[in-house]
Amino acid sequence: MHCYIRGVNHETAPVEIRERLAVAKADVGAALDVFSREGAPEAFVLSTCHRTEFYVAGGPTADLEGIMSRALDAVVGDGAARDPEYWYEHNDEDAVAHLFRVASGLDSMVVGEPEILGQVKVAIDAAREADSAGAFLNEVFHRCLHVAKRVRTDTAIGIGSVSLASATHGAMRNHLGDLTSRRVLLFGTGEIAEQVAQYLGSEMGPNLTVLSRTPERAKDLATSVGASACDASEKIARLREADGVVCASSAPYHLVREDEIAPLVRDRAEPLVLVDLGHPRNIDPAAGDIAGAVLYGIDDLRSEIDRNNERRRHEVPAAEAIVRRETAQLAQWHTSLPAQDTVKTLRRKFEDVRQNELERMRGRLSEDEWDAVDEASRRMLQKLLHTPTLALKGLNAEDPADRDRISVIASMFGLSADGGPK
Numbered sequence: 001m002h003c004y005i006r007g008v009n010h011e012t013a014p015v016e017i018r019e020r021l022a023v024a025k026a027d028v029g030a031a032l033d034v035f036s037r038e039g040a041p042e043a044f045v046l047s048t049c050h051r052t053e054f055y056v057a058g059g060p061t062a063d064l065e066g067i068m069s070r071a072l073d074a075v076v077g078d079g080a081a082r083d084p085e086y087w088y089e090h091n092d093e094d095a096v097a098h099l100f101r102v103a104s105g106l107d108s109m110v111v112g113e114p115e116i117l118g119q120v121k122v123a124i125d126a127a128r129e130a131d132s133a134g135a136f137l138n139e140v141f142h143r144c145l146h147v148a149k150r151v152r153t154d155t156a157i158g159i160g161s162v163s164l165a166s167a168t169h170g171a172m173r174n175h176l177g178d179l180t181s182r183r184v185l186l187f188g189t190g191e192i193a194e195q196v197a198q199y200l201g202s203e204m205g206p207n208l209t210v211l212s213r214t215p216e217r218a219k220d221l222a223t224s225v226g227a228s229a230c231d232a233s234e235k236i237a238r239l240r241e242a243d244g245v246v247c248a249s250s251a252p253y254h255l256v257r258e259d260e261i262a263p264l265v266r267d268r269a270e271p272l273v274l275v276d277l278g279h280p281r282n283i284d285p286a287a288g289d290i291a292g293a294v295l296y297g298i299d300d301l302r303s304e305i306d307r308n309n310e311r312r313r314h315e316v317p318a319a320e321a322i323v324r325r326e327t328a329q330l331a332q333w334h335t336s337l338p339a340q341d342t343v344k345t346l347r348r349k350f351e352d353v354r355q356n357e358l359e360r361m362r363g364r365l366s367e368d369e370w371d372a373v374d375e376a377s378r379r380m381l382q383k384l385l386h387t388p389t390l391a392l393k394g395l396n397a398e399d400p401a402d403r404d405r406i407s408v409i410a411s412m413f414g415l416s417a418d419g420g421p422k
Contacts (some may be wrong), residue, residue, distance in 0.1 A: 003095040003136070004064035006072070006087055012108050013086035020081045023047040025126070025376050031075045032132040034274065038071045042134045046102070046123040050109055054096065057136050096140055096362050097327040103144050104151040105158070106319055112157035112312045140330065147326045154322060157315040160308025166197035167301040168275050172200070175273045175294060179203045183306030185242045186210050187256075189217040190251035192277050197244055201225025209238055242266050244273040247282030259287035265292030299398045342406055345415050347385055354381055
C-alpha cells in the first residue's frame with residue numbers, strides 16, 4: 001500500500017501551534033481540494049482539539065511526500081507552525097496502523113477515550129462528501145471503524161471513569177442507580193461544571209438543575225444540555241428535593257454548609273450524595289460526617305481515576321495486537337488486488353463465451369431445454385474456474401515471481417494489461 005501522513009498532536013506541539021493548524025469542519029472541503037489540485041489521488045484530514053493530521057494515498061509511483069509538502073504550503077503556510085520539530089510522519093503500513101490506533105483511543109491524551117472515534121467518523125464523512133476518498137481509503141475507513149469497535153469490545157480499554165466529570169457521573173450512579181428519575185443540583189458554569197452537565201444532562205434532562213451566581217450563565221448551560229436552571233435564592237428549596245449535589249465553582253467559600261445539610265437529611269431514607277469539585281472546596285468538609293450524607297472530594301475521585309487509568313494501560317498490549325493483525329490483513333488485501341482484478345476479468349471472459357454459445361443455441365432448443373443447458377453450463381464453468389480462482393487469489397503482487405505468474409496467466413487467456421479482454 002502507498003499511504004503517507006504528516007501530523008501534530010498533544011505530545012509533539014503546544015496548544016498555540018495546534019490552534020494555528022486546526023482545520024475547521026467548514027474548511028475541510030477546501031483543504032481537500034488543495035490536495036486534489038496538487039495531485040493527490042486520495043486525501044483525508046483529521047482535525048480535533050488534540051491533533052491535526054493530513055493523509056494522502058496513491059499508486060506506487062506517486063510522489064506522496066512531494067504532494068504533501070506542496071499542499072501544506074497552501075493550507076498551512078510556511079511560518080513557525082511548519083517547524084519540523086512539531087510534526088511526525090508515517091509511511092504505508094505504519095500510516096494505516098497510526099490511524100487505526102488513533103480511532104481506537106490508543107494515541108489519545110486519555111487512553112481509551114471514546115470521543116475520538118466520533119471525530120474520526122466525522123472526518124471520514126467529510127472526505128467522502130468531498131469525493132477525495134477512493135477505493136483504497138474507503139477500505140481503510142471501513143477497517144478502521146471495525147478495528148476501533150474490536151478494541152473496545154475485545155479489551156477493557158474503555159472501562160472506568162478517567163475524568164472528573166465521568167467519575168462524578170459514576171459516583172452518582174453507584175449510589176443512586178438509574179438517574180433518569182433522580183434530581184441533582186449542580187453549582188457552577190465553568191469548564192468542569194459544563195463537562196459534568198453534559199454527562200448528567202444527557203441522562204437526567206430537566207431533573208438536573210444548574211445554579212449560578214449569574215442566572216444568565218446558569219440558564220445558558222442548562223439550555224445546552226436540556227437541564228433546568230435556578231438562581232441562588234432557591235438554593236435551600238433545591239437542596240431539600242435533591243438526591244445529589246455537585247459543586248464545581250471557583251467561589252472562594254463554602255457554597256454548601258454543614259448546618260444547611262444537617263436538617264435536610266435527618267429523615268431521608270437514603271443518603272444525599274455530595275461531590276465537591278471546587279478548588280478551594282465548595283462544600284463544608286464537615287458535611288461528610290453527617291449521617292445521611294456521603295461526600296466525595298477531588299482526591300477521592302482522582303484515586304479512582306488513577307486506578308482506572310492503570311487498568312486501561314494494562315489493556316494496551318492486547319489492543320495493539322488487534323491493530324497489528326488488522327493492519328496486516330489490510331496489507332494482504334491490498335497486495336492481492338492485481339490478482340483479484342485478473343480473476344474478475346478471467347471469469348467475465350469465460351462467462352461471455354458461455355453466453356455467446358448459449359445464444360447460438362436459443363433457436364434450436366425449447367425454453368425448458370435452454371434453461372437446463374444454461375444451468376448446467378453455469379455450474380460447469382463454476383467448477384472449472386474454482387481451483388484457478390483460489391490459486392490466483394493466493395498470489396502476492398508484491399512478490400516479483402507472483403507478478404510474473406499473474407502476467408503469464410493474463411497473456412495465456414488473452415487478457416489486456418488494463419484488466420479487460422484483448
